[in-house]
Amino acid sequence: MDHRQPITPKLLSFLPSSFLVKKELVYALFFLLVLISSFVFFNFVSPLQPQTIFDVAFFTQLFTIDKSSITSNTCDYSSGRWVSDVNRPLKSYTENCPLLDPGFRCRRNGRTDDGYLKWRWQPNGCDLPRFDARDLLERSRNGRIVFAGDSIGRNQWESMLCMLSQGVSNLSTIYEVNGSPITKHKGYLSIRFSEYNLTVEYYRVPFLVITGPPPKNSSSKIRSAIRVDKLHWRSLTWVGADVLVFNAGHWWSQDKTTKMGYYFQEGGTINNTMDAIEALRRSLQTWKSWAMQSLDADKSHIFFRSYSPIHYRQVKLNGTWNDGGGCDKDVKPETNDENPDAEPVHNHFISETVKQMRSENRKAQFLNITYLTDFRRDGHPSLYREPSTPVNAPQDCSHWCLPGIPDTWNELLYAQLVSDGFRISSHN
Numbered sequence: 001m002d003h004r005q006p007i008t009p010k011l012l013s014f015l016p017s018s019f020l021v022k023k024e025l026v027y028a029l030f031f032l033l034v035l036i037s038s039f040v041f042f043n044f045v046s047p048l049q050p051q052t053i054f055d056v057a058f059f060t061q062l063f064t065i066d067k068s069s070i071t072s073n074t075c076d077y078s079s080g081r082w083v084s085d086v087n088r089p090l091k092s093y094t095e096n097c098p099l100l101d102p103g104f105r106c107r108r109n110g111r112t113d114d115g116y117l118k119w120r121w122q123p124n125g126c127d128l129p130r131f132d133a134r135d136l137l138e139r140s141r142n143g144r145i146v147f148a149g150d151s152i153g154r155n156q157w158e159s160m161l162c163m164l165s166q167g168v169s170n171l172s173t174i175y176e177v178n179g180s181p182i183t184k185h186k187g188y189l190s191i192r193f194s195e196y197n198l199t200v201e202y203y204r205v206p207f208l209v210i211t212g213p214p215p216k217n218s219s220s221k222i223r224s225a226i227r228v229d230k231l232h233w234r235s236l237t238w239v240g241a242d243v244l245v246f247n248a249g250h251w252w253s254q255d256k257t258t259k260m261g262y263y264f265q266e267g268g269t270i271n272n273t274m275d276a277i278e279a280l281r282r283s284l285q286t287w288k289s290w291a292m293q294s295l296d297a298d299k300s301h302i303f304f305r306s307y308s309p310i311h312y313r314q315v316k317l318n319g320t321w322n323d324g325g326g327c328d329k330d331v332k333p334e335t336n337d338e339n340p341d342a343e344p345v346h347n348h349f350i351s352e353t354v355k356q357m358r359s360e361n362r363k364a365q366f367l368n369i370t371y372l373t374d375f376r377r378d379g380h381p382s383l384y385r386e387p388s389t390p391v392n393a394p395q396d397c398s399h400w401c402l403p404g405i406p407d408t409w410n411e412l413l414y415a416q417l418v419s420d421g422f423r424i425s426s427h428n
């Protein structure tokens, strides 16, 4: 996941790597000096003249020219560390954001510590650009942003809604197109930012492909079929979106498929021996074929987010969600990365698929958040889930409190979009 470093001004590339460029450097510095003096002069003498505005624009341009031509500096946002940032909550939205699901408002649901809000991700060797809601709204004007995947995808979608809402002057101009409430019980929700003629949509498709009744003469142990060669019918509505953010995670396990009677189907028949990971691999190829055929290579920016780690290890080393595992005692990020979890196999298939698409000139990116997220066992709702949840229900150590960790995923998403030149000049 290499990205162009978006901050470095072009002028730095003037700095001499050998003495041959010395003369040019002198000229450049001289030119700059003249420019600065004229800038200062005009500002000083006639601060309200239109000329000043011209000069400011020209001056700024000089420092920001052609970011897209910087290819030598690359930045991998996925590796880095969490650093304490006590001011972060001031720059963020709050649990009062009306676009939040009750289940993600952890403090309202009884969580008393707030340290989990006071960390920011510091990539190694570069900075994440500040998330600029207005800039992203402006770039997305008259457009569509689509999130498709499981409930962790909804978690990220809601985070994005609240982050974007910070750039809107009148919150009442943001609404769900069908008037639906934002809850986990809906399979499809579309939020309209009417000041920008933009919709930010969520589709619940945990497997990305079609799930449905098994073929007629299947054995009775088969309750349902996951059709690895047929993308979900909802995909018809994703066509034409400007930004698409997919994910596929926790459902691709034996526990949530074959052990539950969900088997994999290819062509007209169930394949009894196909396991969840092989099925994921094939479904990703189905997804890729769809994206290659149906999405506009110039227009659509396609992301596939990596696996979001779960943390049920507090009570037992190998705790799981249904045997009393928990995360409610975790109030700080983990600092020890000496024993990181093994890379989930999902990620290899996803990043490989994205690589194939990039080699075919698609604007596809792997949004690799697994490593940074793995430190944040303190960011889950744990006991502070949706208000109606029975007290003895298992803890939630897979979703995320909001504001919270998915905000950082969206900061990476924004950084990657900007570095990809997402609708930089064409606000059609």
Ligand SMILES: *[C@@H]1O[C@H](CO)[C@@H](O)[C@H](O)[C@H]1NC(C)=O
Pocket (backbone or CB within 6 Å): 001, 078, 079, 343, 347, 348, 351, 368, 369, 370, 371
């Ligand atoms: C995701 O990022 C982490 C941290 O940089 C890295 O160790 C891992 O290899 C990356 N995964 C993939 C599939 O590229």
Ligand SMILES: *[C@@H]1O[C@H](CO)[C@@H](O)[C@H](O)[C@H]1NC(C)=O
Pocket (backbone or CB within 6 Å): 142, 143, 144, 197
């Ligand atoms: C809103 O955006 C759509 C494209 O998504 C466009 O067809 C329509 O003309 C836009 N409406 C206005 C009022 O600009």
Ligand SMILES: *[C@@H]1O[C@H](CO)[C@@H](O)[C@H](O)[C@H]1NC(C)=O
Pocket (backbone or CB within 6 Å): 170, 171, 172, 173
């Ligand atoms: C905010 O938007 C709503 C809905 O469009 C509108 O009724 C209301 O007058 C607006 N308020 C302000 C202060 O502009």
Ligand SMILES: *[C@@H]1O[C@H](CO)[C@@H](O)[C@H](O)[C@H]1NC(C)=O
Pocket (backbone or CB within 6 Å): 215, 216, 217
């Ligand atoms: C029913 O299953 C058998 C194998 O068990 C297969 O040969 C046959 O083609 C299937 N019939 C239909 C209608 O799918």
Ligand SMILES: *[C@@H]1O[C@H](CO)[C@@H](O)[C@H](O)[C@H]1NC(C)=O
Pocket (backbone or CB within 6 Å): 271, 272, 273, 274, 275, 278
């Ligand atoms: C079932 O899937 C496995 C891969 O998991 C594959 O090797 C095998 O050929 C498939 N069987 C049929 C009948 O297609």
Ligand SMILES: *[C@@H]1O[C@H](CO)[C@@H](O)[C@H](O)[C@H]1NC(C)=O
Pocket (backbone or CB within 6 Å): 317, 318
């Ligand atoms: C936890 O699981 C790992 C890998 O499956 C195993 O090696 C280890 O012994 C387990 N530890 C405990 C305490 O059950």
